Amino acid sequence: MAVSKLKIGVLGSGSGSNMQSIVDAIAAKMLCAEVKLVLSDVQDAKILDRAKRHGIPCQWLDCAPFKTKLEGVAEERCIQLLRDYGCDTIVLAGFMRIVKQELLNAFPNRVLNIHPALLPSFKGIAAWKQALEYGVKWAGCTVHFVDAGTDSGPIIIQRPVPVLDDDTPETLHARIQVEEHKAFPEALRLLSEGRISFIGRRVYVK
């Protein structure tokens, strides 16, 4: 099996626990990869502190004037930085903006996202809360390739989580995150081992 070392660029907006799970998987030799760069659209995001602690180059990416998307000058700068740091795989780890076609064109079939729901249910913001309010019995997480839509690209891995009677949004999200921290490194491992192919929307794992 030919394993290629992934050169990962991470985009995140929050605490960075998913980025941490990737860094931990690399340290444990469960994933052949290096995190080359971490970018955050939130200046004081914890993900930047985590990156610094691990000696990973990181920067705040000023995405103004846009509030919900990565577009224009910020998008150009983002692509340039990811290229400058030699990234070949882009990981959206809690990045709360829509990425546009320019970034997808720059890294074709190499932009992955994690979403805290079993897609295609509950796209968008606070998916675990949407699931709880809807009354589903199973929630979970999805790792997927990013396409031009919102949370709509081909699905690589899903991990289900039961919804318990006494769940609050916080307890449910915490249990979903436990599964996220397994699913994202696993999807990246499959990618590095060249075991992923897809026809149309359907992803096949060898």
Ligand code: GAR
């Ligand atoms: C994660 O639960 C991730 O699935 C979610 O944000 C959280 C980030 O946590 N992403 C989205 O909702 C994107 N639509 P983290 O910063 O600790 O990795």
